[in-house]
Amino acid sequence: MAMLSGKGQFWVCLVVVSLALQATAVCGDTARKLNVPGVPRFMQITPHLYRGGQPTEEGFRSLARMGIGIVIDVRFSRKRERDLVTRLGMQYVPMHWFCPFPKDKVFERFLLLLRRNPTTKVFIHCRLGDDRTGMMIAAYRMAEQGWTAQQAWQEMKASGFAPWHHLACPGLAHYEKEFPERYRTKKAFQELRLPDSKKEASADQ
Template sequence: MVSKHLHQAIGLTLLIAAFGVGAAERDRRWAKRLQVKGAGNVYKVSDALYRSAQPSAEGFVTFKKLGIRTVVNLRSFHSDRKKIGDTGLGYEHIYMKAWHAEDKEVVRFLQIVTDPRRQPVLVHCQHGSDRTGTMCAIYRVAVQSWTKAEAIREMKEGGYGFHKVFVNLERYIRKLDVKAIKKRAGLE
């Protein structure tokens, strides 16, 4: 009888320990998850910037009600114009490829997201993971003065679904000349 209770206690202890492994507390500076009807993978990065996967027409209406002013679509082959319709949301389309980020895309994104007249801004791609994660990481570095390592860690480990196959995006951030990009975007 004692043996049975001892085994149960050990089993319970191991179970608790197993769930605790890898469940380190999320960095408080990382984006905050939101539930938004009509959109997935939604997070508030800052008061000026939100991120998500591709919203539906209903999602754009919901974002407008939440106070979003501008939508930045990073998808190369998909427009949001019909889904946004007459919501009154501003719309910018930056044709970004997940396999090849370019400085001109980053400059344009930073110009939009730092313009107080356009804030708050919602940035999205299909999954809200890779292209969106890259732009949010660059925002963290260029606008919020995070280190590249801190921003990359959030991009990869923040729970946004970053796909490891896109090592090129991490490499792009690591090699990015932040001072030059900020200058081109009019931030310096």
């Protein structure tokens, strides 16, 4: 087996380090688990994006004290939650869908909302904070942060998506796997793919 010269070894090491740094840049921004009273499975995704399970009334008060500006509910719209969130000074945004049947349009709405509110703290929840919420965050990771489907899937599992979810949400794993291709090709995401869509979204504020 031929040995590399000192110069060759240097360039090999440089490539390896470069690839490692790129991987860290993509996956370094992993979710942080935080203890927030009244909010199960609470995690910080970015300084402006948070996730969790169904908050109690105390939980919504905790979110308001944290400075959350928008609460996204992927469950059925409930007047009591809407009224409480509004009374606490936050905006209530329903984005309902069934976990066995993910719809591109819901994810398009979610991603557009985040782009149009880049400095607003957003909290998204379902009932348990692991399946539907996990898929929404996975979509954000892939569309906005350049994660691969495998990287986003690993985070979904680490954040609570367990084997039994494959029975409750049989189509979710497949949708997650094919999301990068759907994002590149489906009409629902056309606006998000426009080169200047981020600038235009910011200009709308």
